[in-house]
Amino acid sequence: MPESTATEFPEMEKILVKIISSQTLHCQWLNLLSYLEFTGSRKIFKTQQNRYIGESVLKHASDEARHALLLKQMLGRIQSDEHYRFYDYKHMICPFSGYRYMQSLDSMVKRRLQESADYAPEFNYLCYIYVSFVIEVRANWLYDIYARLLAEAGLEIKLDGIINDEIRHLDQMKKEIDVLDKDQDTNIRFFLAREKILFERFLLNLQKAIVRK
Numbered sequence: 001m002p003e004s005t006a007t008e009f010p011e012m013e014k015i016l017v018k019i020i021s022s023q024t025l026h027c028q029w030l031n032l033l034s035y036l037e038f039t040g041s042r043k044i045f046k047t048q049q050n051r052y053i054g055e056s057v058l059k060h061a062s063d064e065a066r067h068a069l070l071l072k073q074m075l076g077r078i079q080s081d082e083h084y085r086f087y088d089y090k091h092m093i094c095p096f097s098g099y100r101y102m103q104s105l106d107s108m109v110k111r112r113l114q115e116s117a118d119y120a121p122e123f124n125y126l127c128y129i130y131v132s133f134v135i136e137v138r139a140n141w142l143y144d145i146y147a148r149l150l151a152e153a154g155l156e157i158k159l160d161g162i163i164n165d166e167i168r169h170l171d172q173m174k175k176e177i178d179v180l181d182k183d184q185d186t187n188i189r190f191f192l193a194r195e196k197i198l199f200e201r202f203l204l205n206l207q208k209a210i211v212r213k
């Protein structure tokens with residue numbers, strides 16, 4: 001398997017410092033993360049057929065739903081405002097852009113795997129594995145930075161449990177790719193390069209949103 005690390009974006013740290021320093025931005029950010037975790041969980045169930053939904057898929061989807069809950073609870077400890085009770089787009093930072101990032105990853109992976117008939121029998125499952133793989137690579141990178149900055153700011157928000165789950169998910173996806181895809185080297189390089197473009201677009205929107213606040 002080729003190197004599977006996320007493209008670094010040094011500006012992420014500055015953005016997160018700004019977010020953490022404002023209670024409103026921080027609540028909107030936690031609400032967004034929770035929403036994206038929830039979207040990930042829902043996406044797993046929506047896209048997988050019964051014959052692939054075994055213990056590992058059930059565990060993965062329920063972990064992501066639990067992350068959504070944990071982030072919502074962390075948010076509740078910062079601010080008990082009614083606004084943040086649900087996933088109201090008005091009370092998240094860059095919700096459209098975050099959602100579009102995930103949707104675009106999905107379409108990008110699908111388009112690529114559709115090009116080869118070899119993947120037809122396990123097409124949906126492999127799409128799920130690759131989309132999860134690129135998201136987990138990014139999530140591991142992002143949660144690490146976020147956790148470090150939270151600790152530096154002296155905030156009592158602990159992401160260790162979530163981070164350990166994301167590390168495990170990434171390992172799982174790698175194992176599945178090893179078994180299922182003999183062209184994994186070129187595919188992984190392609191997917192990570194595309195993910196970089198999509199994440200950069202999200203990041204630009206995040207930067208703009210912060211400047212406006």
Ligand SMILES: [Fe+2]
Pocket residue numbers: 037063064067139166
């Ligand atoms: Fe997660």
Ligand SMILES: [Fe+2]
Pocket residue numbers: 064136139165166169
């Ligand atoms: Fe995950």
